[in-house]
Amino acid sequence: MKFKLITLAIILAVPASSYATGNILNNNDLNKPAITQATEPTQQSTLDYIGNNLGISFEVKQNFDKNIDPENSKSNLIVDIALTNNGKFDIPTSDWSIYFGISRNFKNQINNNFSIVKGIGDINTITPTKDLKPIKAGETRIITLKLNDWIVAATDIMPNWYVTSKNLHPVIIESTAGIVDKFVKPFNSATRKRYPQDIISLPTAESRYDIFKNVHLQKLNDFAITPTPKSVSPLSGTTTIDSSWAIAYSPQNKQQAQSLQQALKDQLLKNQIPTLVNVSKAPNTKVIHLVNQDLGKEAYKLDIEDNNITLTGENTGLFYAQTSLISLINQHGNTLPNVKIQDQPRKHYRGFMLDVARNFHSKEAVLRLLDQMAAYKMNVFHFHLSDDENWRLEIPSLPELTEIGATRCHDISETKCLMPMLGSGPEIKTQFYTVEDYKEILQYAQNRHIQIMPEFDVPGHSRAAMIAMESRYNRLKAKGKNKEAEQFRLIDPLDQTKYQSVQHYPDNAINVCITSTYNFMEELVTQVETLHKGIQPLKDIHLGGDEIAGAWVDSPACKTLIANTPELNNINQLGEYFFNRVNGIATEHNLDMHGWGDAFIHDNQTIKMKGKLTAQVWNTVWEWQSGGRANMLANANYDVVLSNAPFLYFDHPQAPDPQERGYYWSTRYTNTEKVFGFSPANIYNNIDIYQSGKKIPDVDVKNGTLGNLPSLKANAKDHILGIEAALWSETARTDDQMEYMIYPRIIAAAERAWYEANWEKIADKNLRNQTKHQGWVEFANRIGQKELPKMDKYHDHGKDIQYRLPMVGAKIVDGKMVANTAYPGVNIQYSTNGGKSWSNYTAPVKITGTNTVQLRTISKAQRVGRETTLTIA
Numbered sequence: 001m002k003f004k005l006i007t008l009a010i011i012l013a014v015p016a017s018s019y020a021t022g023n024i025l026n027n028n029d030l031n032k033p034a035i036t037q038a039t040e041p042t043q044q045s046t047l048d049y050i051g052n053n054l055g056i057s058f059e060v061k062q063n064f065d066k067n068i069d070p071e072n073s074k075s076n077l078i079v080d081i082a083l084t085n086n087g088k089f090d091i092p093t094s095d096w097s098i099y100f101g102i103s104r105n106f107k108n109q110i111n112n113n114f115s116i117v118k119g120i121g122d123i124n125t126i127t128p129t130k131d132l133k134p135i136k137a138g139e140t141r142i143i144t145l146k147l148n149d150w151i152v153a154a155t156d157i158m159p160n161w162y163v164t165s166k167n168l169h170p171v172i173i174e175s176t177a178g179i180v181d182k183f184v185k186p187f188n189s190a191t192r193k194r195y196p197q198d199i200i201s202l203p204t205a206e207s208r209y210d211i212f213k214n215v216h217l218q219k220l221n222d223f224a225i226t227p228t229p230k231s232v233s234p235l236s237g238t239t240t241i242d243s244s245w246a247i248a249y250s251p252q253n254k255q256q257a258q259s260l261q262q263a264l265k266d267q268l269l270k271n272q273i274p275t276l277v278n279v280s281k282a283p284n285t286k287v288i289h290l291v292n293q294d295l296g297k298e299a300y301k302l303d304i305e306d307n308n309i310t311l312t313g314e315n316t317g318l319f320y321a322q323t324s325l326i327s328l329i330n331q332h333g334n335t336l337p338n339v340k341i342q343d344q345p346r347k348h349y350r351g352f353m354l355d356v357a358r359n360f361h362s363k364e365a366v367l368r369l370l371d372q373m374a375a376y377k378m379n380v381f382h383f384h385l386s387d388d389e390n391w392r393l394e395i396p397s398l399p400e401l402t403e404i405g406a407t408r409c410h411d412i413s414e415t416k417c418l419m420p421m422l423g424s425g426p427e428i429k430t431q432f433y434t435v436e437d438y439k440e441i442l443q444y445a446q447n448r449h450i451q452i453m454p455e456f457d458v459p460g461h462s463r464a465a466m467i468a469m470e471s472r473y474n475r476l477k478a479k480g481k482n483k484e485a486e487q488f489r490l491i492d493p494l495d496q497t498k499y500q501s502v503q504h505y506p507d508n509a510i511n512v513c514i515t516s517t518y519n520f521m522e523e524l525v526t527q528v529e530t531l532h533k534g535i536q537p538l539k540d541i542h543l544g545g546d547e548i549a550g551a552w553v554d555s556p557a558c559k560t561l562i563a564n565t566p567e568l569n570n571i572n573q574l575g576e577y578f579f580n581r582v583n584g585i586a587t588e589h590n591l592d593m594h595g596w597g598d599a600f601i602h603d604n605q606t607i608k609m610k611g612k613l614t615a616q617v618w619n620t621v622w623e624w625q626s627g628g629r630a631n632m633l634a635n636a637n638y639d640v641v642l643s644n645a646p647f648l649y650f651d652h653p654q655a656p657d658p659q660e661r662g663y664y665w666s667t668r669y670t671n672t673e674k675v676f677g678f679s680p681a682n683i684y685n686n687i688d689i690y691q692s693g694k695k696i697p698d699v700d701v702k703n704g705t706l707g708n709l710p711s712l713k714a715n716a717k718d719h720i721l722g723i724e725a726a727l728w729s730e731t732a733r734t735d736d737q738m739e740y741m742i743y744p745r746i747i748a749a750a751e752r753a754w755y756e757a758n759w760e761k762i763a764d765k766n767l768r769n770q771t772k773h774q775g776w777v778e779f780a781n782r783i784g785q786k787e788l789p790k791m792d793k794y795h796d797h798g799k800d801i802q803y804r805l806p807m808v809g810a811k812i813v814d815g816k817m818v819a820n821t822a823y824p825g826v827n828i829q830y831s832t833n834g835g836k837s838w839s840n841y842t843a844p845v846k847i848t849g850t851n852t853v854q855l856r857t858i859s860k861a862q863r864v865g866r867e868t869t870l871t872i873a
Helices: 044-053 203-214 255-266 314-330 363-375 433-447 463-478 481-488 515-532 557-564 571-588 629-635 672-676 698-702 714-717 736-744 745-754 767-793
Strands: 054-064 075-085 097-101 107-113 113-119 123-128 140-147 162-164 231-240 246-249 275-278 286-293 299-307 308-313 334-342 349-355 379-388 451-458 541-546 592-597 613-617 639-642 720-727 808-813 818-822 827-831 839-841 850-857 868-871
Touching: 044 054, 107 140, 113 140, 113 714, 203 255, 203 349, 203 808, 203 818, 203 868, 231 299, 246 255, 255 275, 255 286, 255 314, 308 314, 314 334, 314 363, 314 767, 334 557, 349 363, 349 745, 363 379, 363 433, 363 745, 379 720, 433 451, 433 515, 433 808, 451 515, 463 481, 515 571, 541 571, 557 571, 571 592, 571 698, 629 639, 629 714, 672 745, 672 767, 714 720, 720 736, 736 745, 745 767, 808 868, 818 827, 818 850
Parallel strands: 246 275, 246 286, 286 308, 349 379, 349 720, 379 451, 451 541, 541 592, 592 613, 613 639, 639 720
Antiparallel strands: 054 075, 075 140, 097 123, 097 162, 107 113, 113 123, 231 334, 299 308, 299 334, 808 818, 827 839, 827 850, 850 868
């Protein structure tokens, strides 16, 4: 899983692991120049001057060589990095280095007397060589850099480049601070293509209009509840709630009645709030009844008629009945249409995963997310708390996990902190959830019937934990406590293995052949279980298991283990060995273990694991021949959660636009309509296009081009537990950026997780797509007219929800400008004077006096979307 770079092959030819010297990270790549560097010592004043005055621009010149046969063309990415001295003085040649982030691999190279060196992860350096002449005031130097793969989005480049030198304080280069848009040059019609076969077009105002014109404005039905209820039976008449009403409670459901009253206070005026009364004193009319009755897991009924409202269900079912009632109040106010609703979810796993390891997100942002998940009846929050870049949860018995593992700063030795990956800048930042933070999140989720499933990714993606535990080892060893030092160590110091992970780390897989690794896992599980006690008992724990990149080959500890363990024949079985052992730990704690699906498939075959396991399947890219993995695992008796990356990974851009945030390794983009159109009932109904944009023909499905696509056995259907959407946060550095990526796509994910649409059951592809589009038009209207305005009214935990507003489609038709957007009901504005003033668009309008019009959407809360320009011929 995780963030997949476009590179599909693991690169093994990298410098030797620093474990051989007993040091967790030697960082030779960051210190070793391609040729002799400048040696003149740098002054702090020079760094300050560079930070304030060096203008940097980054421009993609080409992604591939157009002169090569398109069928045989390989990526040949060339970029220009321009360094301009905008100050009044020369920039001297000395031993300074610029540290910059880019999510691409490359070979060390020299250009224009600069040495460019690939470091760990996304960090790289630009350093003057001895032949570089001072950069004069006003002068620009161009560095031409050759990279692997392609770049078609600005967020492939990280912000906050900084300059430093030995023993000096690093300084952020102001021209790169904050956001990348100000120094990454616009992409043109050639550089927006990844490769010659790439036929996905760059959106324009005109092309958007043509796409959106079939998504017309329509009146919402009276029961526009999201997710859609299973059965809705309208009745005649209406019911009006006011302060003369009562909420009748019993001792069994008093807490739920109080929760309902609070929810009504958030929606209604003060003179419309019912009072709480004991059921024994409740009147015969104008009553909201809460009836505890088991209708099935998470099932509920909501009856509104004759001045009585009845919510029926058991615990979670009652909560969902309340959620649907609040949805109707949000639509209609205190006068509701009479109705009988019977509802229950298609599946009982409806999840969302948030990665807070790559980039941290505040407790407040997490609480806002839990509120939105509850509003849409999602019930599992998968909390990705550790990865290579950081560890984010306080474990009291292992303080180094947060003292070191949650801290970023510029420290080549990584003894004080981890290097600042993903454009986080050189200043020291320690970001994690304290025990009290985590308990608050647990209680908040518990009150909203959401299960927290923590994830600690092992054995790969474990670099932060490894560095932290090596710090612990060094601390205790220095005190002569050798046995205690070894207790939780995660490396074999004699391991000489050369490997590199997909994210360019040569040292991120904990050693699975040493006892101390399992001591660590036992301690971790025990401590996390303790955190959950008394709030929400820990039921499931996710332990990752993905993307183990050729580790342990030359580990003496592993060679010894294989030699002394009859069931182990080679290094390829160590992953299975590890997961059987950690699953044993989970089982001893009465926990169900989850892992990424690739942990349980080797050589395209499922492996046999001991005990109960849930596989989260993400790798379903059709041309990778992995689209059948979910069925393969379910047929092998694994429980399966569907997280099909092309449809459910929200780290992908929301449009094929270079200015849209996100990586695009499994698909060029994933918009809300694509999420809505995902079919969990039959995963092969989702076969649509290749990554290039080319439609997948039926013959490719039949002839094996897509690999093994096994049918789901009848007795395996119950092994498909449900679906989970996910946000990996490499490009989401702030809470606002996080919410931009999540909303409104999560609403569509919640719809598909709960409600099985009629179109999903249609066998004929053309008819299915036609009916699906009709469903999308209704849903898009629901988003535009109801759900986004509802988010505009939400102001809890510090701020509004910063959802992505759609862009505008526009063109000239019969001499007038017409405009539309993806979600009918969202307000559109236009400007004919370069954005100096804006007018509301309500009907086709004749444009005079200019040949360019700027257009944007605007929310009820006066937030604006990205602008687009319509050029009038």
